[in-house]
Amino acid sequence: MTTAQQPPTPHRGQPAWAAALDTRDRAWWNDLAMRGVVLAGGMSAVLFIVAIFGFIASQGFEFIVNRLDLGELLLGVRWEPTVEPPQYGALPLIAGTGWITAVAMAIAVPLAFGAAIYVGEFARGKQREWLKIGIELLAAIPSVVWGVIGLHVMKPIIQELFGVQVGLNVLNAGIILGLMAAPIMATIAEDALKAVPDSYREAAEALGATKWQVVWKVVLPHARPGLSAAVLLGIGRAFGETIAVLMASGHRLMIPESIFDSAATLTATIAAELGEAAVGGDHYQVLFVLGMLLFLITFAINLTADWIVRGRRSKA
Amino acid sequence: MSRANPFAPTALEGRSLGAEKVARLGFLVVTLLLLIPALGILAVLVVEGAPGMSLAFFTEKPRENGAAGGIATALVGTVWLTAVALAIALPVGVAAAIYLSEYARDNWLTRTINVAIVNLAGVPSIVHALFGVGAFVHFLQFGKSILAASCTLAVMTLPVVIVATRESLQAVPKAFRDASWNMGATRWQTIWHIVLPNSGSGILTGLILVVCRAVGETAPIMFTGAVFFRQLYPGGVFDKTMALSLHLFNVSTQVTNVPRHVPFAVALTLIMVVLSMNALAIWFRMKLRGRKKW
Numbered sequence: 344m345t346t347a348q349q350p351p352t353p354h355r356g357q358p359a360w361a362a363a364l365d366t367r368d369r370a371w372w373n374d375l376a377m378r379g380v381v382l383a384g385g386m387s388a389v390l391f392i393v394a395i396f397g398f399i400a401s402q403g404f405e406f407i408v409n410r411l412d413l414g415e416l417l418l419g420v421r422w423e424p425t426v427e428p429p430q431y432g433a434l435p436l437i438a439g440t441g442w443i444t445a446v447a448m449a450i451a452v453p454l455a456f457g458a459a460i461y462v463g464e465f466a467r468g469k470q471r472e473w474l475k476i477g478i479e480l481l482a483a484i485p486s487v488v489w490g491v492i493g494l495h496v497m498k499p500i501i502q503e504l505f506g507v508q509v510g511l512n513v514l515n516a517g518i519i520l521g522l523m524a525a526p527i528m529a530t531i532a533e534d535a536l537k538a539v540p541d542s543y544r545e546a547a548e549a550l551g552a553t554k555w556q557v558v559w560k561v562v563l564p565h566a567r568p569g570l571s572a573a574v575l576l577g578i579g580r581a582f583g584e585t586i587a588v589l590m591a592s593g594h595r596l597m598i599p600e601s602i603f604d605s606a607a608t609l610t611a612t613i614a615a616e617l618g619e620a621a622v623g624g625d626h627y628q629v630l631f632v633l634g635m636l637l638f639l640i641t642f643a644i645n646l647t648a649d650w651i652v653r654g655r656r657s658k659a
Numbered sequence: 660m661s662r663a664n665p666f667a668p669t670a671l672e673g674r675s676l677g678a679e680k681v682a683r684l685g686f687l688v689v690t691l692l693l694l695i696p697a698l699g700i701l702a703v704l705v706v707e708g709a710p711g712m713s714l715a716f717f718t719e720k721p722r723e724n725g726a727a728g729g730i731a732t733a734l735v736g737t738v739w740l741t742a743v744a745l746a747i748a749l750p751v752g753v754a755a756a757i758y759l760s761e762y763a764r765d766n767w768l769t770r771t772i773n774v775a776i777v778n779l780a781g782v783p784s785i786v787h788a789l790f791g792v793g794a795f796v797h798f799l800q801f802g803k804s805i806l807a808a809s810c811t812l813a814v815m816t817l818p819v820v821i822v823a824t825r826e827s828l829q830a831v832p833k834a835f836r837d838a839s840w841n842m843g844a845t846r847w848q849t850i851w852h853i854v855l856p857n858s859g860s861g862i863l864t865g866l867i868l869v870v871c872r873a874v875g876e877t878a879p880i881m882f883t884g885a886v887f888f889r890q891l892y893p894g895g896v897f898d899k900t901m902a903l904s905l906h907l908f909n910v911s912t913q914v915t916n917v918p919r920h921v922p923f924a925v926a927l928t929l930i931m932v933v934l935s936m937n938a939l940a941i942w943f944r945m946k947l948r949g950r951k952k953w
Contacts, residue, residue: 385755614878
């Protein structure tokens with residue numbers, strides 16, 4: 344860039360006046376090349392999303408076309424892939440996922456919203472910074488460490504507290520997942536609160552409203568779409584969690600009847616069985632079909648949450 | 660005629676202020692309820708894991724399927740996996756962020772890319788594992804190897820890099836770019852000489868967050884390259900390897916007769932790496948925010 348520009352050399356058959364007008368020096372071609380490179384980088388995210396779906400679908404393709412009985416897969420109550428004849432009824436897994444996600448949300452939603460409201464509306468200065476850092480660090484704890492907590496810490500506590508035999512159950516996994524999902528939900532919820540214009544708050548305060556009245560009557564109603572997006576993303580997160588659930592849920596392939604029953608989820612089943620399934624076999628393929636189900640459900644959840652947030656932003 | 664303070668709150672105002680106090684206290688309690696478990700977890704890990712921590716624990720290879728010995732091969736394996744994942748995710752992610760921040764207009768393509776990033780971040784880790792098995796282990800024939808596992812991790816952490824970098828690129832004032840363009844610099848020259856040097860913090864934050872994710876993830880690597888037990892150090896990207904996270908999963912669920920302190924010591928190691936990296940990212944962000952002049 345520092346060197347003086349060379350006068351352009353005419354291309355073959357190019358009149359001199361055209362060459363003089365041609366300012367395409369090396370920097371110009373560089374610019375063009377790098378534009379292509381970064382565009383390719385930008386497209387990579389799209390490419391990967393398409394590739395993820397494509398590869399998972401293709402691995403399960405033969406099963407889907409030839410042997411898939413959707414009724415049995417979704418409503419069958421026996422998941423016994425290793426006995427003869429194998430049974431692929433995923434209802435126990437779907438029910439387990441549902442139970443555990445429900446318990447997780449019952450714990451995460453009040454915690455996350457409470458924390459978001461306090462950090463976003465009440466806390467000030469240093470206290471606020473520290474609470475935010477705490478929430479961020481909580482979100483960084485790896486899944487497998489949460490699993491160890493469920494296995495070695497929560498299990499005896501639950502056995503002691505409720506007097507039950509089995510400590511690895513829906514409640515255990517739900518608590519663990521709730522604590523895992525809450526920090527992320529709190530961050531998204533706080534963003535939603537922050538997106539409410541300050542002039543709304545000032546108007547309410549000028550009318551003599553207390554902080555709590557401002558939050559309850561003005562901020563929360565306006566932040567509702569963002570808050571529902573936070574819940575949706577939390578559900579998506581709890582739903583897709585694998586290792587922690589596998590370790591804390593007890594992984595029992597039956598429909599749980601109470602929160603003290605062990606359960607298995609879709610994600611944990613894939614993780615537990617993929618290693619043992621023969622590559623290309625029915626069992627292997629049906630696990631990919633489950634993966635496809637997971638992908639489609641989380642895709643729908645994320646798309647809806649994104650749509651809610653974006654729809655609101657374009658209106659504001 | 661009472662001589663009470665005329666500015667004293669009326670009964671109605673008193674009730675509002677009472678509700679205010681209750682609300683403030685209530686929400687503080689809820690926030691602490693969320694954070695106290697984190698401190699509890701840390702305390703339990705330190706107390707239970709401390710007996711297992713020693714220099715030998717980090718330098719010795721594991722023995723008896725992990726029930727005895729140290730975690731040296733798992734540590735080295737995790738470093739390999741993370742480094743290779745970083746080498747893949749960082750250039751792609753930074754390129755994507757540059758495109759989105761510097762080139763993209765508000766059109767359907769940009770919206771598609773943004774939706775893809777949001778969704779990529781939301782795909783469950785086990786689905787990433789299935790993708791890794793299908794795409795890298797079998798289709799590209801990397802086999803179960805560090806390369807396959809790191810590619811899977813890279814795809815998974817790509818949104819983290821993109822979002823962190825994009826934010827820091829957008830924080831560079833438009834006037835910097837205008838000045839550079841007015842001097843006759845091309846778009847790329849502006850990005851390379853002006854925008855990127857002024858957003859190093861964001862790229863570094865993205866890098867640190869990728870390391871955190873890559874170190875902690877278990878599901879995506881357990882079928883693509885990490886193995887249960889292996890005493891050899893990896894010699895290249897086509898080797899299989901042990902990894903800290905999978906090792907923790909194994910010593911807590913798969914191996915019998917493991918002394919109680921071993922899983923806690925491994926968990927403590929893992930969480931110390933992750934938390935110190937995160938703290939570094941946070942510190943870095945605050946320091947730079949304080950220093951910025953524009």
